[in-house]
Amino acid sequence: MTEIAETHSAPSLGARLEIIPVVLFAAFAAAPLLATFSGAEGYVLSLLTRVMIFGVAAMALDLILGYGALVSFGHAAFLGLGGYAVGILASHGFEDALIQVPVALVASAAFALVTGAISLRTKGVYFIMITLAFGQMVYFLATSLAPYGGDDGMTLASRSLIAGSGWLENDFTFYWVCLLCLFAAYALSRSIVASRFGRVLRGTRENAVRMEAIGFRPFRFQLAAYVISGMMAGLAGCLLANQAEFVSPAFMTWQRSGELIFMVVLGGLGSLHGAIIGAAAFLLLEEFLPEILHTVSFFLSEETRSHLAENWKMVFGPLLILIVLFVRGGIMGLLRRSHYG
């Protein structure tokens, strides 16, 4: 975990506006305007909305992974909990986000509290395995929910209402709501990381025995962080269900948990906005890699090119591994390095 130990600078909001998050959020804010000119407005908006939603989820994971060195391999469960809270409540006629979101947050918090209290008693590989097990538990629970679609999942009749009105049906409005959630989650996380609480969490990451020897009980702080992180991921789940207007057990497969970890590592551990960048890079690569492959392989025969584009995942996997192997500190590490020359 040397990589984790190296990312130590505590960001403090307000003290110094950093360029990367400012550019990042400005880009998200400008994107809808550009989307109108692109000719494929709906497609661009929905892709970027997905990026922001996974940004929230990846950042939630970064809060405990990057700052607490807690490798949760079951974080997709919270996406599912948030999604199913929206889906199940909607199917019973509670379509208002003012009911759905609080229920989703409470459910995520309760699940995090119980599973965290158990898993945090273990360390290292055991923690990874036990969070994975809890994640799979929720996954199999969802597949067995026959009234709510079982394996196939369920389609939502419409997006959530907000205080009775259907604003979210508009893709632009939904985009801005997601951006607002992303920004709020980011600001909250930045505050937490720099606070007394965050300092204890970061200290525990570096040396838990030392923290006990000065009188802290690390377990309490780790559990609280796990609950906060779970709730943020739960919120992302609510948004994801609304974006897709669909929920299914596929929200919470272990592959999805793995993707979240990948996004965080790809972006760079322990910087929060790195997780958003990681999520963006991951999803955009996934989306455009087939086309990119097709273009860059212009010198090959047409048949090989289409094969290559079809089997883009054969390139995607190794590419991700190469980035993680050779770009220490992920994309953030790369940006930081070029910044300092």
Add this chain to the structure above:
Amino acid sequence: MAEPLLELRNLRKNYGALVVTDDVSLSVEPGELHAIIGPNGAGKTTLIHQISGMLPSNSGQILFAGEDITNLAMPQRVDRGLARSFQITSILPGFSALENVALAVQARSGSSFRFFGTAAQEKDLNIPAMECLSEVGLGARAHIPAGLLSHGEKRQLELAIGLATAPKLLLLDEPLAGTGHDESQRVVETLRRLKSRLTIMLIEHDMEAVFSLADRVSVLVYGRVIATDTPERIRANPDVRAAYLGEEEMV
């Protein structure tokens, strides 16, 4: 004599058939600097682990300020005023020296379940932390990442962290281990200043330091206390000489 600050009663620790702490009874009086010496493998560090709560004891009792703390966890013992340093330097390498100490101040000043406000800028934490750093002579190095300090400075930082928890009793596990001559002189001077206000239990191999600092010395051999006395009488004690000091050159 006043009530002892720390009292060990028939303390015992074994790993299977291997007895590491064998029926240890001793007491540390308020205000004294009590040194524990003994050959390698005598069980000195294990004893500190037991007192600080890092290791459970198999039997016996630990009383601190009259209270039985045998079954308390390490953080609870710290709350009651029992601080320790580690033989193998244990700091937060990515934090600045100041933040290492400020965290220890934070542990005893109010709740740490605060999610807003920048901890690194809290004067209430940084000022006392700075005082502790100055006390051990690290004031000028406050903003250096702890991992980049020299070995001797890290030992001094350990001491400052211990001080910052505002302890009644400071358990020091070989604070001079691996330090050069000048550095160890500095630590000895710091300890000499501290002993007027603090009760200290010191494990140390450096005999010169032990005999110049200690009010009383206990000798631990194979997990047993074979003698507890003033430094002069320990030096003259024939059992001690036979068991331990005989092997080394006397100061």
